[in-house]
Every structure is written in C-alpha cells, then in structure tokens.
Amino acid sequence: MKLADFKKLKVTELRSRLKELGLDSRGLKAELVERLWSASDAGLISQTPPEPEPTETAGLLSPPAEPADAPRSETDSVKELRDSATQTDAGPGSPAAPRRTSAAGEGGEPGKEPRPAEIRGRAFYEFKEEIRYKRAKSPLPSVDIEEEEHGEDEVRIDPHCCHLHFEAGPDGSSGQPRFWARFPLLWSGCRLTHGVQQGRASFEVRLERKLLTAQQEAEEVGELCGLRVGWSAADASLLLGKDELSFSYDGCGQKVSAGRGEQFGESFSEGDIIGCFASFSIDGAVELSFHKNGSSMGVAFSLAPSVLQGRPLFPHVLCKSCSVRFHLDPSASPWYPGPPGFTPLVALPAGQRVRSRPAPTSRSNCEVVLMVGLPGSGKSFWAKTHMKQHPEKQFRLLGTEELLACMIRGGWRDSMLQQASQCLTALIKVAAETPGNYILDQCNVHFSARHHKLQLFAGFRRVVVVVFPSAPEWRRRLSQRQLSDGEAIPATSLLKLQVSCSLPEHQADLLEELQYVEQQQDRAQTTLQELKDEARRLLPHVHKEEKKPRLHKKRPHPHGAPVLRRNQWTGLPVWNSSRANIQPRYDQSCYYSKGFSYSGCENHWC
Numbered sequence: 001m002k003l004a005d006f007k008k009l010k011v012t013e014l015r016s017r018l019k020e021l022g023l024d025s026r027g028l029k030a031e032l033v034e035r036l037w038s039a040s041d042a043g044l045i046s047q048t049p050p051e052p053e054p055t056e057t058a059g060l061l062s063p064p065a066e067p068a069d070a071p072r073s074e075t076d077s078v079k080e081l082r083d084s085a086t087q088t089d090a091g092p093g094s095p096a097a098p099r100r101t102s103a104a105g106e107g108g109e110p111g112k113e114p115r116p117a118e119i120r121g122r123a124f125y126e127f128k129e130e131i132r133y134k135r136a137k138s139p140l141p142s143v144d145i146e147e148e149e150h151g152e153d154e155v156r157i158d159p160h161c162c163h164l165h166f167e168a169g170p171d172g173s174s175g176q177p178r179f180w181a182r183f184p185l186l187w188s189g190c191r192l193t194h195g196v197q198q199g200r201a202s203f204e205v206r207l208e209r210k211l212l213t214a215q216q217e218a219e220e221v222g223e224l225c226g227l228r229v230g231w232s233a234a235d236a237s238l239l240l241g242k243d244e245l246s247f248s249y250d251g252c253g254q255k256v257s258a259g260r261g262e263q264f265g266e267s268f269s270e271g272d273i274i275g276c277f278a279s280f281s282i283d284g285a286v287e288l289s290f291h292k293n294g295s296s297m298g299v300a301f302s303l304a305p306s307v308l309q310g311r312p313l314f315p316h317v318l319c320k321s322c323s324v325r326f327h328l329d330p331s332a333s334p335w336y337p338g339p340p341g342f343t344p345l346v347a348l349p350a351g352q353r354v355r356s357r358p359a360p361t362s363r364s365n366c367e368v369v370l371m372v373g374l375p376g377s378g379k380s381f382w383a384k385t386h387m388k389q390h391p392e393k394q395f396r397l398l399g400t401e402e403l404l405a406c407m408i409r410g411g412w413r414d415s416m417l418q419q420a421s422q423c424l425t426a427l428i429k430v431a432a433e434t435p436g437n438y439i440l441d442q443c444n445v446h447f448s449a450r451h452h453k454l455q456l457f458a459g460f461r462r463v464v465v466v467v468f469p470s471a472p473e474w475r476r477r478l479s480q481r482q483l484s485d486g487e488a489i490p491a492t493s494l495l496k497l498q499v500s501c502s503l504p505e506h507q508a509d510l511l512e513e514l515q516y517v518e519q520q521q522d523r524a525q526t527t528l529q530e531l532k533d534e535a536r537r538l539l540p541h542v543h544k545e546e547k548k549p550r551l552h553k554k555r556p557h558p559h560g561a562p563v564l565r566r567n568q569w570t571g572l573p574v575w576n577s578s579r580a581n582i583q584p585r586y587d588q589s590c591y592y593s594k595g596f597s598y599s600g601c602e603n604h605w606c
Contacts (some may be wrong), residue, residue, distance in 0.1 A: 006033045006040070022213035034208040038418055068253040089547040153350040155194045155328050160359030160436060161314075162190030162236055163406070164396070164427050176323035178430070180211045183423045184224055185407040185416065187320045189238035192328075192345070194353040195231075195314035200342045201352075202277045203315045204327040204335050205229045207251075210270050211321045226320040227251040229274045231288060231313040234356055239406065240318035245308070247301045248318065249274065249290045255300040264298030265290060270322075273335050277342050278313055286313070294336035312354040315345065351450050359394060363459035368391065368431075370453060370511075372466035372504060374497065375489060376478030382467055382517060383439045398431060399441030400424055432456040445501040454510045462511040464504050468524040471531060503528055 006014070014032040015025040021039055025032070057163040156172030166188035167178040177188040192203070211264035228240045230248035237476075248256045255264035268274060275291035284305030290297045317324055327335055332347040338344075345353065360366050369386070371379040380399065387395045403420040424442070431438050438457075444450050448567040454462050469477065482488050501525055506514045516524055 006036050014193075020213070020216050024182065030055040032464065033220055038415060038422075072298065073354045085245075112291055131535075152355065153194075153353070155346045155353070157190050157326070158193040158356055159434070161193075161234075161238075161356055163188045164430050164434065165399075165403075166190045167422065173328040174208065174323065174325040175317075176211060177320065178207075179423060179426065180321050181213055182426075183419050184213075184321050185405045185419065186403070186423065187226065187239065187408055189240055189316065189318040191232065191234075191238070191317075191356070192315040192326070193356055195234070195312040195356070196278060196280070196345060196348070196352065197308075197310065197312035197354055198280045199348075199352060200277070200279045201345050201348060201543040202275060202338050202342045203345045204273055204275050204315055206273045206325045206327070206335065207268065207270055208325050211323060224320070225251075225322040227268070227275075227322055227324065228256065228318040229276055229290075230316055231278055233308070233311050234314060238316075238318070239408075240316045245311070246316070248316070249276070249297070250299060257301065264300055266292055268292055274335075275336060275338055276315065277338060278344075284308065284310060291336065291338070296339075314356065327591050357394065360437070363435060366435050366459075367437045367461040367463065368457045369463045370396070370444055370450065371439065371441050371465055371467065372444045372450065374445065374474060374478075374501065375443060375494070376481040377467045377469055377474055378477060378518070379443075379465075379467045380441055382465065383441050387439070393437045395430070395437045395439050397439050397441055398424060398427060402441075403427075428453060429456065442566065443497070445497065447502050447504075450504055451510065461513075463513040464505060464511050466514070466516045466517055466521075466524065468503065468516065468527065469518040471527055492539070495535040495539050499531070499539065501528060551588055 009017075011029050012031065013376040014029065017036060018025040018032060018039075023035060023039060027035070076418035084205050154172075154319055157168040159168055162168065162175075163179045165183075165186055166175055168175040168190065175190060176320040177186060179186060187343060212224065228250050230240055230246070232240060232243070232247065236243040240246055241250070241261075242259055244258045246257060249265060250256050250261065251268050253263060253265055253267040254261040273293055275294070277289045277291070278322055279287045279289075281287075286301075286303040286308060287299050287568040288303070289299045303326060315326070317326075327344070329345075334344060369383070371383060373379045380401065383397055383399075387397065400417065400420045403423055404416060407416050408419065428440065440453060442449075444453070448465070454464075468474075503521070504511075505521075518524070519527065
C-alpha cells in the first residue's frame, strides 16, 4: 500500500486502523498517516489498498494498477518467516543466511536489501524528532521513584542490568518488551541480579504468552515472536548471543554465541519451559546444557578454563513480542526436576552466589551526558571512548544505532531508522525516571530539544559535551561516515539543519558542566556562523503566494442568518431573526391604523 493511499483515508478511518493494530490513535492526521505508514513498512498490516467508501461516483473509476516494484504483501513476508524458522527469527549466526548490509547488529541475518534511493540516514530522522520538541510542553518536575526494598540476597530481575525497553513485573520474576505494540521488531534483554562461578547451578524460564496485536492474531503471524535463554558474563552485551561470553539457546532450534548460530535442540513456543544448567569443574572448565519441558537437549557449549578465566555467569533472557517468567521462588518445587547434582540458583546458599554490581538508586547520585554536534562530527566515537575510560559509572548509551542493533531482523533499514528514532524519544522519558548514568547520543542542535531533555533530568548531574570540529574536518568525517554506512542525508535537510543549529551556553539552572572537546566555544561559534551563512546561500528560495485581501468581509450576524419572509397581514417582506423574541420593526404592522398608507415602503427595510 502506497503512502498516497493512506493520505486519502479520513481521520476516523486512520484511527480505526491504528486501534486494530494496537497502536496509539491520538494526534493530528499527518502523525496518524506517518504512524500507519511505519507499521505498513514494518509488515504489520496488509499492503493491499483499503476499499473506498461507497459514494455516488464509486465504481466509475478503476483503481490504478500497482507498479512492478510495489512492496511485498504481508503474506509473502509471513511465508518467508515460516520458511526460515518454525517459531522465532533465525539467530544472528545462521550459517546459510547472507550478510545484511545494514547496521542492524549482527551479521549473517536474512532480510531485505535496503533501497538506496530511500536511505536517508540516522541524522535525518533524529532531526525530525528534534523538531517535535518545539511544540512539546515543558516536563513536570521529576521526583525519585521509591523502589520496593529487596534483600541483598534476593534473586530477581536486575532493573539496572536490562534494556530500558524491557519492563520487569512488580514481582521481579516476570517481564516483557515495553513497546511491543508500537515497535514489534525490538528485542529486549535482561539479566538476574545473581550469578554463579562454581558448582552446578540451574534456572528455569517459561514463555508465558505471545504479545500480538489484533491484526497479527487474525492473520496468525506468530513468527514475529522470539526468545533466547542462556548465560552471559556481567560485561557482555544485553543482546544475548552477540558476544563471545554470551551463550544462548534460541527458540528456532539453534545455539548462538559470538553472533554465530548452529542447529541445536528443538524449537519452542508459548507455554514451553526451558531449563538452563551450568556445570563448573575444579579447573575452571564449564559445560552449559539445556532442557525443554524436562527433556534434555544435550550439552550446547563446552568452555575451556581460558574462556571465562574465573568470571561468573548470570542467567540471561532476550525476548521479542512475548512475555517471560523466571522460577524464582525458593520454597516452591521446580517446574521440571533437573539432572542429579544440580541446584536451582535461588536455592543456593548466599555464599555460593555472586551479586552483580549495584547501580545508583537516587537521582542525586546519577549523571547524564548530553551530546551536541552536527551529524558525523564524532559524537558517538567520543561517547564510546568515555564509557571505556569510566567503566565504574556503567553508562547506558542511548542512541539510534544502539536501538537499531536491537532490531535483529526487520524491514527496510529506512523504516527501521524511523522507528528507532521514535522509540529513542520515548526511552529518554523512561531513562529520566530510572536512576542510572546515561549518555544521550544525538545531535541535539536545537535549543528546544536540549532544554526539554535537560529539564527531564532535573536532579541528575547534567553534563553537556559539544563536539564541533572545524568546517573542513567536519565535512571529511561526514563524507567518511556516509561512505562506510552507505547513507546520505538529503542536501536540503542538511542545509536546514545547519541553519537551525545552535550551540549551548552555560546555564546554572539547566546544567552543571559544559565541555567543548574539539574547538573552544568562541571558535566553534565562529565556525557555526560560517556554516549558517553558506547554508543560507545554498538553500533554494521558497516563493510564497501572497494572500489576496478579502473585500467586503461581513461580520457574522449575532443571532444567526436572517430569514426573508412576508408578513401575513400586509404581505410586506420581513427579515426575521432566528430568535423568536427579536422582531424586526416592520413585523409590528398590526398596531397601526387601517388607514395608514404603505405605498413606497415595499422595498425599504431597517
């Protein structure tokens, strides 16, 4: 279905279709069209145009034929998913899968090749999201959210060691993706608060239910759900199976580690229970095995002592469009009995468990770093370097590329970039309510965007870092990035971004520290002014049509439009107001004498 077809729909029709998909139906028509178009690109709705409403001219004109390069229908997408896996998406290490050209995370993923003409780049959609802050209301003052007190030895989902788009349940043993309806392509991971590095330990996870919209349930698109279960080191990525110290059993029947997958075990679906077992030997070697509903799938990974080097392993789950539950009740019996000699993690003595590093619990102990700079200026490089230099702060990097990596498999990269930018806007609000240390890796060149975000993080230590190199160096970096990513920002959009760019100044009520890491503030302001002058010269002039003045503009009648009628006694024309109690002057003819002459007054009225 083409974008023009969505624009033809009425607002009520757009909202009805969005409600059917379980998406937000609020906003202006342009926002509704954009939201529905994004869902169409993601394959959530049928690509066939909607039937027009019956009108008097219906059927006179036949609909235009679809072009040869029209998007594939959802049926074709579903068929492709069913051919590639029985229940979940193929793992990032599928050996037969061609490597994707997009930066969607791991290689070896089957998927669509991006259309070069439509790839606009990460900065294009970030720029669109920043403009929205001009109309955004000032956020309300945030306060610390009191978390439930848990014992130091209580095993639960670690709220500080999971994706912000993973929502843990109040009991600490269940969870699901936070934005599963709006962004169904997003994988969300979490780890438990405790791990093991000796003995024989186990844990169990149940796939509670698939989270599908009404449209997906009607079309039985269950393949959009996915689940990985396994173990990982504390410093490994939350994308289970991506790093070398991350070991998972995938729901499509694969074992995945270091981004490579191999056939293993059986696929699993809704209601299945996966048991994960770790056996540590005295010399440091580890064997990881898995069970499905009590049946052994065998040993998936055999690790030499040099692999972990004494590091503990933590239970880890990565899910998409489904909810999960850990068995974390030490007093209850396991869902399925494990092999002899293995003890559930929750039942181990406190001395045999390893606690993860605690995170800050108060906003006053947290820090947020707001990056500022033009696209390609080097913000992401500085942010990643800063995280390596300060591992003790456990920074969470919030950026479009990080979210794009969580979309292990999706539609066109251009559509994924758009969804990632929109999701990032929502995640920043979640981050402001979740204690921790963050780096906001965006352009943030608009004053309104910076002001709004810094207000959200009131109570944090707010640091603004400006990466603004010289003009020749910026152009070199931008060109190098466009060549490596295969993306190019539209020239007009880049020029508009330069014109609207502003650099921050120190404001005591908004930030605690301001850093210029490339050029000093005065020199950066001079460079920016040069770029603005150049952009204004290159931008095409927009000719606006002059509005014609309205002549003889009449003010509306205070009691509605008058109605012309004739008096029932005299036959003279009378302008009667819409209100019955207001009578025109000539409507009082019954009070005059019969001898009064009305000649010459027939065409006169007051």
